[in-house]
Every structure is written in structure tokens, then in C-alpha cells.
Amino acid sequence: MTLPSSLQHNPRLSTWILIENDRLIVQTGKVELGQGIKTAIASIVAFELDFPISRIDLVSGRTSEGPEEGITAGSMSIETTGASVRQAAAEVRCHLINLASQHLQVERDALYIEQGLVKQHRGNESLSFSELLNGKQIDMEATGEPAPKIAAASETLLARIDLPGKLTGGRSFLQDLQIPNLQHGRIVRGPSIHHRPTHVRPLDTSLGVVTIQDRDFIGVIGRNENQARSARQHLQDAITWQLDPSLELTDGTDWLRETDIGLLVVDGTPGDEPIPDVPPCHFRATYTKPWHMHGSISPSAAIALWEDNHLTIYSHAQGPSLLRDAIAGALSLTRDQVTVIHAENAGCYGHNGADDAAMDAALLAINVPGTPILLKWEREDEQRFEPYSPATVIDVATNIDHGRVQYWSADIYSQTHSGRPFGMQGASNLIAAWEQAKALPRPIPQPGRGNHSGIHRNADPLYRFPDRRIVKHLHRDQRIRTSSTRGLGAYANVFAIESAMDELASMENVDPVAFRLKHLADKRARAVLNRCADLASRHLPKPRDGYKTGYGFAFAQYKNRQTYAALCVFLQVNEKTLATELDHAVIVADAGRVVDPDGLRNQLEGGFIQSASWSLKEAVTFDRYGTTSTNWDSYPILKFSEIPTVCIDLIDNPKLPSLGAGEALHGPTPAAIANAIAHATGIRVRQIPLTSDATRRAGLQD
Amino acid sequence: MKTLNLIVNRREVSVAIDPKTPLLDVLRNELDLASPRFGCGEEQCGACRVKVGSHLMYACTTTVGEVQDAVTTVEGLGTLETPHPLQQAFMDLNAGQCGYCLSGILVTASALLNANPAPSRSDVMAALDAHLCRCGAHNRIINAILKAAEDS
Numbered sequence: 073m074t075l076p077s078s079l080q081h082n083p084r085l086s087t088w089i090l091i092e093n094d095r096l097i098v099q100t101g102k103v104e105l106g107q108g109i110k111t112a113i114a115s116i117v118a119f120e121l122d123f124p125i126s127r128i129d130l131v132s133g134r135t136s137e138g139p140e141e142g143i144t145a146g147s148m149s150i151e152t153t154g155a156s157v158r159q160a161a162a163e164v165r166c167h168l169i170n171l172a173s174q175h176l177q178v179e180r181d182a183l184y185i186e187q188g189l190v191k192q193h194r195g196n197e198s199l200s201f202s203e204l205l206n207g208k209q210i211d212m213e214a215t216g217e218p219a220p221k222i223a224a225a226s227e228t229l230l231a232r233i234d235l236p237g238k239l240t241g242g243r244s245f246l247q248d249l250q251i252p253n254l255q256h257g258r259i260v261r262g263p264s265i266h267h268r269p270t271h272v273r274p275l276d277t278s279l280g281v282v283t284i285q286d287r288d289f290i291g292v293i294g295r296n297e298n299q300a301r302s303a304r305q306h307l308q309d310a311i312t313w314q315l316d317p318s319l320e321l322t323d324g325t326d327w328l329r330e331t332d333i334g335l336l337v338v339d340g341t342p343g344d345e346p347i348p349d350v351p352p353c354h355f356r357a358t359y360t361k362p363w364h365m366h367g368s369i370s371p372s373a374a375i376a377l378w379e380d381n382h383l384t385i386y387s388h389a390q391g392p393s394l395l396r397d398a399i400a401g402a403l404s405l406t407r408d409q410v411t412v413i414h415a416e417n418a419g420c421y422g423h424n425g426a427d428d429a430a431m432d433a434a435l436l437a438i439n440v441p442g443t444p445i446l447l448k449w450e451r452e453d454e455q456r457f458e459p460y461s462p463a464t465v466i467d468v469a470t471n472i473d474h475g476r477v478q479y480w481s482a483d484i485y486s487q488t489h490s491g492r493p494f495g496m497q498g499a500s501n502l503i504a505a506w507e508q509a510k511a512l513p514r515p516i517p518q519p520g521r522g523n524h525s526g527i528h529r530n531a532d533p534l535y536r537f538p539d540r541r542i543v544k545h546l547h548r549d550q551r552i553r554t555s556s557t558r559g560l561g562a563y564a565n566v567f568a569i570e571s572a573m574d575e576l577a578s579m580e581n582v583d584p585v586a587f588r589l590k591h592l593a594d595k596r597a598r599a600v601l602n603r604c605a606d607l608a609s610r611h612l613p614k615p616r617d618g619y620k621t622g623y624g625f626a627f628a629q630y631k632n633r634q635t636y637a638a639l640c641v642f643l644q645v646n647e648k649t650l651a652t653e654l655d656h657a658v659i660v661a662d663a664g665r666v667v668d669p670d671g672l673r674n675q676l677e678g679g680f681i682q683s684a685s686w687s688l689k690e691a692v693t694f695d696r697y698g699t700t701s702t703n704w705d706s707y708p709i710l711k712f713s714e715i716p717t718v719c720i721d722l723i724d725n726p727k728l729p730s731l732g733a734g735e736a737l738h739g740p741t742p743a744a745i746a747n748a749i750a751h752a753t754g755i756r757v758r759q760i761p762l763t764s765d766a767t768r769r770a771g772l773q774d
Numbered sequence: 775m776k777t778l779n780l781i782v783n784r785r786e787v788s789v790a791i792d793p794k795t796p797l798l799d800v801l802r803n804e805l806d807l808a809s810p811r812f813g814c815g816e817e818q819c820g821a822c823r824v825k826v827g828s829h830l831m832y833a834c835t836t837t838v839g840e841v842q843d844a845v846t847t848v849e850g851l852g853t854l855e856t857p858h859p860l861q862q863a864f865m866d867l868n869a870g871q872c873g874y875c876l877s878g879i880l881v882t883a884s885a886l887l888n889a890n891p892a893p894s895r896s897d898v899m900a901a902l903d904a905h906l907c908r909c910g911a912h913n914r915i916i917n918a919i920l921k922a923a924e925d926s
Contacts, residue, residue, distance in 0.1 A: 105872065106870075106871040106872025106873065106874075106909050107871065108868075108871070229866075229867075229868065231865065231868065232868045232870075234873065235864070235865055235868060235869075235870055235873060236854055236857075236865055237854070238870065238873030238874075238876055239848070239857070239861045239864050239865060239870075239873070239876055239880065240809075240848065240849070240852065240853055240854045240857060240861055241807060241808050241809035241847065241848045241849035241877070242808065242854070243808050244808070244873065245808075245811070245874065247802075247811070247812070248808040250806075296799075296803075297799050297803055298792070298794075298795050298796065298799050367908055368908060369813050369819060369821060369872075369874050369875050369906060369907070369908050370811065370812065370813060370821070370874050371812075371813075416872070417872075417874070418813075418872050418874030418875075418908070419871060419872035419874070419908055419909045421908070448812070450815065451813070451814040451815055451816065670868055671868075674868060674871060674911065674914065677910060677911075677913065677914075678871055678909045678910030678911055679910065680910065681910030681912060681913075682908065682909070682910045685910075703814060703816055703818060704814055704816070704818035704819055704906060705816075705818060709906060709908065711903050711906070712898075712899045712900075712902035712903050712905065712907075712912055712915075712916070713896075713899045713900055713902075713903050715899065715912040715913060715916070717913065718913055
């Protein structure tokens, strides 16, 4: 058997699993972002080794220890790390049984493992893992030979290992770490990442606050958090901020079309083949999404300490090893001089301010050797400076013949989804690296060419459309900074595809589920859609006076290779205001072998609710100088009173590989909502957010 | 600087501090309580919510000098060993994802259950409208509060 990718890169078993007395230490490069990955990984090891989960300790995201696993993103952790840990544990199990067989002079078949002890089917003698290893670790390399165990998912709820602490005042988050002599840092920036400070007058040091300035980078350090906070505000107000007029913003999203970078996407991969013209088409429509924020509930933060020519950083970044290389590069240090240790913060949902805050903390810390700095961004910093999910404009054109889509064309115009920092030469993706005296430029965005990698993620419909033309257009504008957010291009692309499928079904007078099934050959895709339609048919909406009721379906397989998900949304539209209220959702998913059913449900439902918030309410607003969405009033998200009930059905396939699910619902959600609004009102809204204003405008155009 | 006497989680404490300091800083930095969390500083997200007497207050905008009554945080509800029925219900239902918003929500929920021991789903949703959750764990959170009401 070929080894799972993470195990190929980190083949030594002791990199993954260490045996310490009666406990197991499981190491992974993947980090906890609130998705429950620590619980899922611990449960895999507990299952494979028949070891109590309460005696497993997870070490994750330390650049100094454990496997190098890059980044925790793209719904990949269960597929890559889950499979790697499962195989590593299977090999550890095999090795322990071998050792016990030699030690006890019995056949391997006479032995089994229970509760972390190797036992004999006949006989009372049992041996613990550490007794068998006699203080050694399993330093051998993985072979891929022993097969992992097979079992269907049990519906027994697996308790999240991190939640009890978070519910009882435990020191769970980065901001809670207790480090002696910790001082408080804040950064001082203008209205946008492009504003440059002039007339900076450092604060009087008698205030107990130190001002750090490195050309355009300005920060303050105080012993007391409130002093640091006040000093930041004082300096920010006192400085004159200047913006290069070429960086002033223009309205709307139409300018995204002004680019000459276009790549033809074939089978999900962009290439350099000539782009054919679009023939006359029966159906043409344009779908758009605005810029969205990650909108973490906590602003970004980091702790940095510069001591003995070594920089230690605690960060909630998704890729500790990438961040280490990026910071080493920006500060002209070797990678051995930098250690990054992952510590949790509130959920990030992609590349938010975490990495920039870590660099900010580092730049403050190297100015005060020996003093650890806890740097916190304020809410306003997070909303102004975090990279947004890019706006997208999608032009769809299709032709139908005999009730089947014969031709599908999509031109997708957007900005980069790849703004993450990593160890690059002569450039940097970290804000402070552009500001410091030894400034590095921002890299120029390049169109990604990976399969389903960015703008074109899920742009290639899973449906059987014989003739297809999919073009990915990248706009290199750097005024609005963009990067990865859950789902990347899948959010906009699935919105366009699944909205168009409903529009086409309606033109053909065919049931929208039947129309989809007619174009779907994949059995697993058909199964989730059929099950969803069946479950939805049993839900009885409750009509209300003054409201129109509707429901809408959507389907996607994430990246055309991960989790299959079908969704039906029930909602009501106020007849006067045209405001939409969600009622209920039915979700059916096939994620292959299920590791943690409750964790999977939590991820699917969370993905749906988050995407419903993006889709109904969210758009970053701008004036000429930068964002005006600087707090939760100016960037509203879905509230508790607006949350629909959700019913989730999982199709378990225990013999098939586990598939990533964390982003499976982000794409189908806006389409299901728009389809339900159309069903309720007859108005087709093609512009996210699907607000009452957007519905009214769309109604006037129809 | 002034010495202020407070009652926090049923214990008397005194802190020498500028009375204009946010209550949140005092709880976290002076009294080493990790549960109240900073989210927005503008009473828009609820992550910092604590009880002062029987009132729900935003610890980020309340100054310590304004505090006239006993303060209760999540640490005052229950512990890992002897959790409050709400904490137990949240653990039983895995009610959360990243967990950052949960402290403020637990405090609001405890005030809700004191005032209304048998709330409906819509009572719970209305009480939680002062709180933001970004992970989409809302239904689990609502269900955990309803379970705690049933269990206690």
C-alpha cells in the first residue's frame, strides 16, 4: 500500500506516536481551529491501538517537534493526517504485537490489545506498551504493510477533549497563557494597510509606555494593558496618515473584469489552451459575491520573545512552519532561529490576521530583548487589516437540447485566494514586512494552476455537460488585500452552478431535483440528492400571514473529490419588506468513512450556518480610502434569533476513505437560499448578499 | 491608583488600580480569571459578559470603578470537577466549536435560567441575541441551554 502523503513526508513512527509510561503522546502538525481535529485524531489512535482516549495527549503545531504538515486548511486534515495517523497507529500496533509474541513465546494470533494492554486469548499475562518497549520509542519507518482496522461509525458521542476546559475558565487560548514578565503590545496603523504615517512623535516614556518605530511600522509596549491600549489610540489620532492616490478605491465589482489573465480550466485544472469564443446561447446570467470577512470573534494576537538570538512565537496561524519561514525571511534570520508554537484563538476560517499579528509581535519583541510581548489587535485592526475573501463575478452561458444541458460556459472574474505568508525570496505577505525599514515588497499574485485550487475551485460542474468552457480570470489588483477563506472559489462557483441549474429546470418546467439527477452519473452524488429530496418531502413548512414560503435545493461534491453534500433550505420571505427568514434545513452528506459522527455533524451544520450568514447578510463596505466595516454594527452577521433548525443525515461508507467535510456546505448554501427565495417569490436574486434590497432590485429587473 | 474592594465569584478581593480600568482587564490581568474574553470592546459580541449583582454587564466597557455589586464569571458557576448544570449540558452535547464565545453565553444563560427556569426555544434565542457565534454552533448551544433547564 502507498503511504498517506503526510506519512510519506514524515515516515518515522516515533514522529507521530510516543509512548510515555501509561500515556500516549500523539504529535501532528495540524492545529485546532475549533473544528475538533485534536479529538478526531486522538479517537483514531484510540481506535487503532485499543487505547483509552483519556490517556492520549495531543501535541500539535510546534515547529520544533512532530511531523511537518504545512497548513491546516482546505478540509484536508482528516484525509491526510487522519489517514497518516491511522496507518502509523496500525504499524505501531503490529510492532507491539510482534514484540509481545517474542516476549511471551506465543503466536501473534494468540494476542490482542485491550485498554492499552497486550493480552493473550488464553492466559492471564498482560503487558503494557511501555513494558514492551522497555523505555525505547518506535523509531522504525512506516512500511504501509499492516492494514488499519475497519469499522462503521458508532453514533456514540465522542466528547471533545478541549471543550471542558473552555467551559470552566481553563487557560485554553493564546491570550490566557501565563508567562512571567509579560508586557502588552499594540500596533498603530492608519485606516488601511496602504496608509503611511507622517509626523510621528513618540510618546513621553514617563507614561510607562515605549513607542517602537521601524520606518512605517509603529507599535507600543506597556506594562499595563490599558496603558498600551490608550497609547495606541493617542498615537493613531495624533499621526497624519497618507494614502497614495493610486491606491484609492473604486465602487462595485465590475472592475474585476478588467484583466487580461484568463486560463482555460479543463477537468478542474487551468492550462494554456486557447480560449474559445462563446456561441449564441439560450441562457445567460451573471452571479456575484462581494468581499467577505473571516470575522473571527477574537481579534488576532501573538506572543513573541527575542532572547539569546532566538525568536519564540506563540501564534494561532494555520501553518506554524510556513509562518516560521516567512518571519525568518522578513527579519533576515535563519529558520533555526525561529520557533513557532501553535496556541488557540477563536476560529479563523481561513487566512485572517493571525500571521500578521505574529510578525507584529516579533518586530516589537526584537526591540526589547528578553521581554515577552503579548500583542493584541483591536477589533478595528482585525476588520481593517485582515485579508478578505475576494469578490467574484461569474458570467454563465448555456444551451439546452432535448432537456439536457449540451453546452456550459462560465467566465469567473476574481482576485487571488492565495495571499498566505511562506518562506519566499525577496518578497513577503506580512504587513509589517512591507512597513519596516528593511522593507520587502508584496509578491505579485500569480494565477494558481492546481486542480480545483483557487478561483476555479468547483468551477467544473460534476454534471454531465458534454461541451464545456470554463475560464478563470485573475485580477491582480492589490488595493483590496485578499486571501483564503473557507471554500475559496467553491463558494461563488457552486452558487452560480446551482442557481443556474434551478433557473434552467424552471425554464424547462422540470422539477429541480429531477433535472439535476438527469445530469448526474455518480452514484454517491445521486444517493445524497435522492435522500435529501426524500427527507425534505417529509418536512411540513408552517405558513404565516404576510409571508411567502419556499424551499430550494443545492448539491456539490467539494473539489469534485471530497464530501458529497445535498441541502434543502426552507424559508419565508416577508411580502412587504422582502426580508428573508430561514426556517429549516435538511442536509445529507457522504464523507466516506466517518471518524467522528458528532464532529462531522458539527462541521457540516457550522459550515451551513456560517455560509448562510455570508449569503444573507455580509458584504465588506468601502469608501475611497478603505473599509468602512470596522465593527459588528457595520459588518452584521447572523444572530441567534435568525438561526434555522437543521436536520442532518449521514451516509456512512466504512470501507471507503474518509473525505474532508469542513467546507462541503459553504458552496451549496447560497444557491439553496436563492433557489428558495425564487420558489417563494418568483424573484431570482443573483447577487450576494441576498438581502431585502437585493431581492427588491432583482424583482424590479425581472 | 486607588485600592478597590470587590466581591468576585463570592470571594472578597482588593486591587490597587486606576478606577477607569476596564473591568475585563482587572478580571483577566489582576485576578487571573481566563473566562471573560475580549471580542469587540463595543458591546456588540458578548464574549466578555459577566454578571454584576443580577445584571448582565459587558466587562469590556464597564470600568472597575463603576462596579457596585458582586461579580460572577464562569469560574463562579462551576468547576471542571463540579460543573454547573449548564456547563455539564454544554459538555454532554459538545455545544461549541472554537469555544471562544461560550463564556459570555454561559453567563447570560445562567441569568436566563434564574429568571425563567423553563424557557422555550425562542426565549433562549432572544436571550442570546447579545452574543455572536461565528462557527455556526448556535443550535447546539440553544439545545444545551434547554437541556440544562430540563436537567436542573
